[in-house]
Amino acid sequence: MEGIIIFLQKIVIATVEGGDSQVDVEIKMVRNTLVIRVNGELDMVMAEKLKKEMEARLDEGEVKNLIVNLEKVTFIDSSGLGVIIAGYKKVMAANGRMYIVGAKPNVKRILILSGVSKLIPIYDTEQEVINL
Amino acid sequence: MNVKNYVRFEFQSLPENISFARSCVAAFAAQLDCTLDDIEEIKLVVSEAVSNSIIHGYASNPHEKVVIAVSIMDDDTLEIIVEDYGVGIEDVEKAMEPTYSTDPSRMGLGFTFMKSFMDELEVVSKPGKGTTVKLKRNFAVANKEAYA
Numbered sequence: 001m002e003g004i005i006i007f008l009q010k011i012v013i014a015t016v017e018g019g020d021s022q023v024d025v026e027i028k029m030v031r032n033t034l035v036i037r038v039n040g041e042l043d044m045v046m047a048e049k050l051k052k053e054m055e056a057r058l059d060e061g062e063v064k065n066l067i068v069n070l071e072k073v074t075f076i077d078s079s080g081l082g083v084i085i086a087g088y089k090k091v092m093a094a095n096g097r098m099y100i101v102g103a104k105p106n107v108k109r110i111l112i113l114s115g116v117s118k119l120i121p122i123y124d125t126e127q128e129v130i131n132l
Numbered sequence: 133m134n135v136k137n138y139v140r141f142e143f144q145s146l147p148e149n150i151s152f153a154r155s156c157v158a159a160f161a162a163q164l165d166c167t168l169d170d171i172e173e174i175k176l177v178v179s180e181a182v183s184n185s186i187i188h189g190y191a192s193n194p195h196e197k198v199v200i201a202v203s204i205m206d207d208d209t210l211e212i213i214v215e216d217y218g219v220g221i222e223d224v225e226k227a228m229e230p231t232y233s234t235d236p237s238r239m240g241l242g243f244t245f246m247k248s249f250m251d252e253l254e255v256v257s258k259p260g261k262g263t264t265v266k267l268k269r270n271f272a273v274a275n276k277e278a279y280a
């Protein structure tokens with residue numbers, strides 16, 4: 001019985017955390033382009049973490065362009081879209097460009113349905129954008 | 133219509149519980165004849181409704197309660213009810229308009245997603261008392277084409 005409960009707990013934890021212990025938000029600068037890699041489920045909880053990281057960097061003023069890498073994002077809802085749009089507004093205000101890369105089909109679908117993809121172009125890889 | 137199976141659970145209005153809630157509902161719904169895309173959509177609508185209860189209903193106060201009831205009917209209709217006892221909504225019709233939000237930093241797309249991914253969306257709200265969101269979608273094999 002105890003074994004079964006531990007097993008069930010593991011399943012729940014695996015779904016909740018995406019079964020991955022990597023960091024949630026990874027940040028890198030390539031010249032004046034900020035690259036943000038998000039890992040996990042981009043809901044309200046992750047959106048808040050991402051917003052904090054992103055705004056801190058964007059407010060420093062050295063960033064011109066922004067690439068948000070969603071390769072490791074398994075889920076997105078409107079809270080996640082909201083933080084992406086917040087980043088877009090900041091980048092636009094500074095006359096920069098923003099790109100989304102690596103969105104999985106289910107995530108891409110939400111980006112399209114919401115109209116976000118009309119504002120922010122979606123590419124497959126970071127390299128593709130850097131080579132533009 | 134008779135209920136074939138149901139689950140009901142309540143949880144504290146903590147943002148961390150949003151992912152728990154959508155995973156639970158999705159796991160329960162998986163006994164229906166549905167695709168992975170269907171499951172994704174169920175996760176999304178639950179995430180939207182629960183986020184609304186926490187963010188808007190309770191103004192992010194984590195010490196309140198959200199209740200979820202999920203039923204599968206005889207005809208393979210999935211019914212999801214998300215209930216809070218928060219501030220409620222003054223004008224439900226207005227709240228359901230695409231891109232309408234009382235919070236300028238938000239998208240105003242929660243209800244729009246709920247509407248587009250489910251067959252029915254019913255919102256009952258009383259200012260000062262709370263909000264109940266009822267979502268329905270039929271998963272009978274004959275209805276499949278509608279979402280193909």
Ligand SMILES: Nc1ncnc2c1ncn2[C@@H]1O[C@H](COP(=O)(O)OP(=O)(O)O)[C@@H](O)[C@H]1O
Pocket residue numbers: 078180184185186188189190216218219220221227228232233234235238239240241242243244263
């Ligand atoms: N459970 C709720 N309690 C109180 N107000 C709500 C609730 N759900 C939705 N609302 C109101 O309806 C509006 C629209 O909701 P939604 O479409 O999800 O957009 P968003 O969450 O981005 O504001 C919200 O801005 C809020 O004013």
Ligand SMILES: [Mg+2]
Pocket residue numbers: 078180183184241242243
């Ligand atoms: Mg919402």
